[in-house]
Amino acid sequence: MDNYEKIRVVGRGAYGTVHLCLRLSDKKHVIIKQIPVEQMTKDERQAALNEVIVLSMLSHPNIIEYYENFLEDKALMIVMEYAQGGTLNDYLQSQNGRLLEEEEILCFFAQMLLSIQHVHSKQILHRDLKTQNILLDKTKKVVKIGDFGISKVLSSKSKAYTVVGTPCYISPELCEGKPYNQKSDIWALGCVLYELASLKRAFEAANLPALILKIMRGTFAPISEHYSNELRSLILSMLHLDPGKRPDINQIMAQPIIINAIINIHTDLGKIPCARTYRPITPALPSTARSRVRGSAVSVRESMPAKPQSLSSVYCWGGGINSAIKLPLPTNDTQVIEVSAGRTQKAAVTKNGRLFNWESQGVGADSLIPGALDTGSPGYFPRFLEGQSAVAIQHVACGDLFVACLTDRGILMTYGSGAHGCLGHGSLNDVTQAKIVEALLGYEVVQVSCGASHVLAVTNENQVFAWGRGDNGRLGLGNADSHTTPQAVSFPEGSSPCFVNCGVDCSMIITLDNKLFCSGSNRYNKCCLDENTREGVTTKSVEEVRTFTRVTSPPIGNSLVKTVATGTSHSAIVTVDGELYTCGANQFGQLGYQTDFNSKQAGLVSTVKDRKITMVACGDTFTVAVSQDAEVFSFGKSARGRLGRSDSDTMTPKPVSIPSDEVFTVVSISCSHGTTLLATKPTQSVTD
Template sequence: MENYTKITLVGAGAFGNVYLCSRNNDKKMLILKEIPMDTMSTEERASAQNEVHVLKVLKHPNIIKYYENFLDGTKLVIAMEYAQGGTLYQYLKKQPDNLSEEEVLHLFVQILIALKYIHSEKILHRDLKTENILLDRKSRVCKVSDFGISKVLHSKTKALTVVGTPCYISPELCEGKPYDQKSDMWAMGCILYELVTLRRAFEETNLPALVSKITKAHYNTNFPKHYGVPLTGLLKKLLSKKPGNRPSVVEIMAEPFIMKKLFEVYCDLGAVEVKNQKTSKFDKQKGFSHASSNTSINSMATSKSQEQFAVYCWGGGISTPMRLPLPYADTQILQVECGRTKKSCVTENGRLIMWESSPTQSLPGAMGDSQNIPAFSPRFQEGQSGGMKMVSCGDMHTACLTDRGILMTFGTGSGGCLGHGDFSDLSEPQIVEHLLSHEVVAISCGSYHVMALTSDGEIYSWGRGDGGRLGLGDKATYSTPKRVPIPQHCEAVSVTCGNDSSVVLTADRKMLCTGSNHHNKLGLDLVTGRGVEEEVQLALSFTAVRTVPFSNEEISKVSLGTQHTAVITANGSLYMIGNNQFGQLASPPVSGGRNSTRVPKKVNVTPTQRFIDVSCGGTFTVAITESGRVLTWGKTIRGQLGRSAAGSISAEPEAIRFPGFTNMKIVSLSTSHGSSLLAVSGIEKNEQDLETKFRNSWDTNTWREEGKKPQ
């Protein structure tokens, strides 16, 4: 066991426990099945040893991969592949409606392919069921598992032992007759029935009644109308009472409608998604593409030089946008994230980059000679080689999400915001074990709290709960993720955390808010055309907004500042609400008066201008227009507007300049208390000189020249 680190218990049964583990040498996630041999009968030990033997023999992409087995004290440990999507049974239980025939065949054919291979090795599975079919993260690839009671046939004789799960056992097994591969085909019929109807073919409240129903092959044949006759006809053949009437795997594969799907599965499962490549109309329709072997070196070089990515930073003493160095000149950026103490980004190839500052030395990449302007050097996050798709930063903690839906956190553990059950600090990302059974699809960090959204639409929160920011109905602090209730009939699609509040956007583009409503920054006041009719100071759980126009408009984007909020509606209008002491609502503050009207203000730049993104800092706002202009307004202190301005407040939205690019496209925007990060892509106006190329390809240990060598 010294080669593995246990992460969490994922299952327990009569034969032992199943753990999700990390292999120490490469951090690969595996499943370890522990079987206590000392408490087992002779037959049970034989079953465990049989599973090891069968797994060693079977090597197929649609069968769970076997890695090794070893003894740990008195326990037999089997190391196997980890399938993130759970079981086919769980997947079908979550479906609100019947699957399409295309999806039924896509899943069924893969199980069929695996079974053909199993039977070709003279092995009976004997326990085929939806609980033993595992899926990948996207629920597209099936893998057969659990060979504990499989039978190796050394000849053409039939097996005699009565084994299997009651709902899936064949009539001949119920009657104690010898059986062969046709019993596995009966189980395939039961699986196909579940795929078609989302329920089991044979179910009863007691075993005698179940056996009676199976031996009579009595099941409901009222199949959904959208399935074709060939499919339902195959299902009826598989559930024939007489084994001889059931088709074999080879016979099923010869069916024309199965052959077509076999061809698609064999092609699609091997296809590799190629990004940033022009594809033909045919390839787009098929949903996959293959890299051309005819691409010349010159065409590749031209493509690389056309589009460059850059990350700009301002605020925190940097008065105009400063281009941050990237590890390599061809680094492509997916997302940037700016925290109070961290600047980070996720690259196209799934790497997490952090920028470290040094105000006392001028490292390559520092744009300016002033000693008060920090120099930044990029570094890849230690212990992480790829697979990241999202990062979010709080005041002193960071959460990052992998492309497999696994959440990791690190930084300061104050308030339990790392979610590991304690308040300890971590220097490297560590998996949040409490969410391992879920696929996380989105994350957001507040100052000292975190929210995570799963693929099932569930929300989890943890950290400091002051003011009700966690949405759990109280103000308590939690150091592990807790399920957050939201109003019935609401489906969450995004989460946003602020300093002391949180917002959820629903599938119908409505806002639900929790936490402090100081200055009505969450829109929880009852505001109508007549003005403010009822004020709300805070909400302890997610509540629908009541302030017009938020309550009756479709919302596409929300950003929470310290005391103000920005909201973009579906038609591209931008509204500001909250404290306007420093002009952060894009209107001049009232001298000596009340700067919290508690009524949203629409930002008007031009009559036809639409907004596509916005981010609120502590006392300022940054917004992106549809035409690609980057506008800022609010308090001008320490360069947080990224432009020159007269006075301490600049309430009028004005554009920031980014020299050096043509056809500039905004990739990602993020702000923190006093700083901003912006990732862009475009074509550089002029060929870079050698010195600039050195600067933009700075590696923390070496200079790397990306251009021509000097003559």
């Protein structure tokens, strides 16, 4: 137990004691089941090990996760996932007689079906399904099947004869001493579904003989007409006295009443199958909380052109492209709502919930190979992300070699390189198709940001999670450790994070009250963490911080911050009033003004002070800003077309020429290293 700290006892039973513990390595709460084995016979010890055998064979988001086991103090210790929401039985009792809505019942039941299908596919019988063994996460929306202590692993497809399980849920065939098979688990699952719909057990009696008689007769109170005929018929079929006439797990999942619930579960809570075919998507409209990503649209206030217009345009420059070019879109009616650029990716999200990437046709001017020639503009073609048949994507963020995307239901998925654990899947393995970050199931993520090798995500409840590479303290966890799964970030009480931004080796967070917090490397004072006087005199230099620290020095400490962006060694900050401030290194003029060598204080970009800036993005050594009137300015290093024009390095913001015949609104902008992506739409299509 050296790796764990006991918190309290949460349960006792015939098999031993259950402890809630803190895993010291990552401060995660776990359950440890302590089963004394000293006085057990050889067969009893083997029975105690059975739960370990079963759990180690199972891996499913709706099954309590098994971590490890060990022997200590003459007891077998089984370490498992902790479900904070308690049991389904507790949840039903808390309803105080108020029936659940059918949609909620089907949501719970669909998750149970998915987990039991996984169990049965491994030739395992649960044999003790009941509401006391069905657990909930802290949101009380995600179901976790637990307690496999008396499960039976079948060496063949033979049937189990042992009479086990809680009497109220045992099947008629067990009452008669007949073999136990998957259909007995279906009976128990039917009892659970009945309980969900009635808040009462299907079979109860004052003593065991009376209970057995009720079960053998199949007599139970009718189900409320509050529920659909389909649901009531399903319960009756699962509680059929003849096991041969009960549906199996796949037949239940194929019923129309269940199909929609399972699709929603696959979208919201389970793993998403990645198919190679695409079906039209009709996504739900994102809520206000879900669409709280910073940077509002800006428009050109001119007359509308008369000729027909495209619904969206996306422009690209940099990486050898010396002026803005228009990228092809998948279809003529594609409406792009967001773009994101990474070192090797160019991604976009459409209004109807599709994510696509632009791929280069062979090695061209965008090549990362040293010595590649700047000859001509590379060709790009768009390709939809595979496996979106039941998913509506609303937000995307690109890292160096990986991508994170967010569904309209707040589910986070990642794919690409697993280096440094930046995918959040608990390993360093690469993933070729989008996979759910399972550690965040049960949270509604509203925004995500990717750095070169780390990720931050914020939820609708203003919680922040961080993972990936941790040196310099960029994760804000108080140390320089790296993590392969999301870790909760502590934040000062009273502060509510709502926007996250990841740089190369630092991170920034904006709160609901528009305060700026930073963590990680403060090289060149790019995070504005040096303590300065109003006159710009540095009184304390800060190299790095490992927890999120509020920026208090003027001028940023006195301003209300709307959005931020970070480059390799500088950052840009836009205030609620539309003022643009920059800080950090200025070797190539990326701050937009002349700086004194000794001065590190954030400064106002005075050249654009008469414009209201609404969006900003930083590349490695340059900055791009967008005004309320859709003017696009760039400044800094000009090599390989970074500024979108044939220019030398400049510290004076100058306009980028966008080759459009239309009066447009800027929808989204993103920079990475030496490349910029800009998405627009015709002004008259603005309905906000």
